[in-house]
Amino acid sequence: MIQLTRRHLLTAAGAAAVAAGLSACSDDGEGSTEGLDGKRAGAMEGFKAGDQFKATEPLSFSIMMLSNQAYPYKADWPFFKELTARTNVTLESTAVPGSDYNQKRSVVVSAGDAPMIIPKTYHPDEEAFIAGGAILPVSDYVDLMPHFKDKVARWNLQANLDGFKAEDGKYYLLPGLHENTWQDYSLAVRTDVMEKLKLTAPTTWDDLTGVLREMKKAYPDQYPLSDRWSTPPQPGANNLFNLVGTSYGTRAGWGWNPMEWDATAARFVxxxxxxxxxxxxxxxxxxxxxxxLDPESFTQTDDVARQKFATGKSFVMSCNAQTLVNEARKDIAKLPGAKVAKMILPIGPAGATLPGHTRLENGIMISKKALESKNFVAMMQFIDWLWYSDAGLMFSKWGIEGQTYTGKVDDGSFKLDPGIKWAGLNPDATKDLQVDYGFFNGVFAYGGSTAMLNSQFSEEEKAFQAEMNKREIRPVAPPAPLTIEEREQVTLWDSALKDHVFQNTLKFALGQRPLSEWDAYVKELEGKNATKYVDIVNKAYERYKKAHG
Incomplete structure (x- = not known):
């Protein structure tokens, strides 16, 4: 979230192996608290939804901590001191730069050296570690997590979680939970240029083309749209392809997933x-x-893209709520009269819809060795409170009532302290909520109610979200978990297929390969076993449906 891009690429992996001694589970793979004798030290008795978790003795848990370049990790953040005061838990952090996080996580998890708590993991990345038994089937232990279970039930998220299940009917990642679907990423546009050219805000992608054409007429030597978020260079994987693909009803760019659910045909393609x-x-x-569109959009660094926008060489660029305020507006500050706003996401052939899978966020894996701890139950209660309770989410996002904020989110009285800034809130304040305090850190602060989501937005962003909330939510894909043998087979195919898709995505977009060769390209995918891949996934879907309903 925030500065980290969402390149959710399929991770080649093995299917689940159940470690000896794990607790029994119910028919649907959802938790049981049996078999945990000797692992309850420090845990609260009768812990339930709404309770403040506080360990009955001082505890410490190891955690892998992504250090975001926008707010680098500090061990002395007030977040950690207050967290210990509230929960009696001290986190032992292994800080890793965001650029190295996925690689470092893969190495330490595979080697069995990972910390107990492994957050900031995007599904299906966890699948790489299932077969080796390095991570726990967390669905076995959700009965220890009353806040998590409460939100899943009240927000009707079970179908979304089902999509995370492995072939054994269990899931191995605890995702962030959103009450509703929400869209953050869109395009930033110079509204002063729109006004000068008497252009109206585009409703559809075709409308956007018309806007860009008028900008090109007025500034023939410039590219109206010069985009960011394409580095490190990864052909075909960026935000623009994701935005357009979503509007056309497919997975592309950051949103890439090799399998898309065709609800009409009731099969994967x-x-x-x-x-x-x-x-x-x-x-x-x-x-x-x-x-x-600037052809360098697919290879240039963010700094180059931002510089073009800052100097008036381009007028449109990808953004989210935070980068609009923290970067785009600051970048154009020296241009007289320049203004920028986040465009309502244009509508494409898929209609005024959004994909349903965005209700689940990145999440937490639990290292197998955590189960060896006498404090395992307390750790699960701690995770449940910090990541899934309203109080924990309020703390991780906004900090300490009376010090960093006042009021409540549910009655609209919430106010960030005027001396502290965050994104578009209090932009002239001298202190930064993330940099100086450690709150609103993407490792902890994600998910939550719509009211809590709205608390982080300016009135401008609330208006954007209100428009997005009018859109119909497309159905989520059903589970289609693969066996160990099936996953090993598709692993052999997936990398070559993905590389071919991404390389040709860029070639087609740049005109280096004509779209008249599309049919030939599809046959090339078939030659790389795309059809066999789809057949295996659909077979898994039918098998799971027959076994689990």
């Missing part, structure tokens, strides 16, 4: 060969062909 994927590429290619 290969995303990179869908006609909707071709339409996505055609749209982006036409922007490049007409000189409306």
């Amino acid at each position: 290969y995303s990179g060969s869908m006609d909707q994927y071709r339409q996505t590429l055609e749209y982006v290619h036409n922007l490049v062909k007409e000189g409306l």
Whole structure:
């Protein structure tokens, strides 16, 4: 979340192996608290939803801590001191720079050297560690987590969680939970240029093309759209492909997933060969062909993209709520009269819809060795309170009532202390909620109610969210967990397929390969076993449906 991009690429992996001595579970793989004798030291008796967790003795838990470049890790953040005061828990952090996080996580988890708590993991990355038994099937232990269970039930999230299940019917990642679907990423546009050219805000992607054409007419030597978030260079994987692909009803760019659920046909299809994927590429290619989209958008660094925007060489660029305020507005501050706003996400052929899978966030893996601890139950209660209780979420996001904020989110009286800034709130304050205090850290602060989500937004962003909330939510894909043998097989195919899709995505977009060769490209995917891949996934879907309903 925040500064980390969401490149959720399929991780090649093995399927689940159940470690000896794990607790029994119910038919649907959801938790049981049996078999935990000797592992309850420090735990609270009768811990239930709404309770403040506080260990009955001082405890410490190891955690892998992503150090965000925008707010680098500090051991002396007030967040940690107050967390210990409230919970009697001290976190022993292994801090890792964001650029190295995924690689470091893979190495230490696979080697069995990971900390007990491993957050900031995007599904399906956890699947890489299931077969080796390095992580726990967390669904076995959700009965220890009353806040998590309460939100799943009240917010009707079980179908979303089902999509995380492995072939054994269990899931191995505790995701952040959102009450509703929400859309953060869109495009930032220079509204002063729009006003000067008498242009109206685009409703559809075709409308956006028209806006860019008018900008090009007025500034023929410039590219109206020069985008960011394409580095480190990864052909075909960026935010623009994701935004357009979502609007066309497929997975592309950051949102890439090799399998897309076709609800009409009730089967999975290969995303990179869908006609909707071709339409996505055609749209982006036409922007490049007409000189409306800078072809360097797919390779340039963020600094270069921001510099073009800051100097008036471009007028449109990807953004989210925070980068709009923290970066784009600051970048154009020296341009007289320059203004920028986040565009309402344009509508494409998929209609005014959003994908349902965005209700689950990145989440937490639990190291197998955590189960060896006499404090295991207390650790699960601690995780439940900090990541899933309203009080824990309020603390991790906003800090300490009376010190960093006042009021409540549920009655709209919440106010961040005027001496502290965060994103668009109190931009002239001298203290930063993340940098100086350690709150609103992406390792801890994600998910929550819509009211809590709205508490972080300016009135401008609330208006954006209100428009997004009017859109229909598309159904989530059903579970299709693979066996160990099936996963080993598709692992052999996936990397080559993905590379071919991404390389040709960029070639088609830039015009280096004509779209008249689309059928040939699809046959190339078939030659790389895309059809066999889809058949295996659909077979797994049918098998799971028969076994679990």
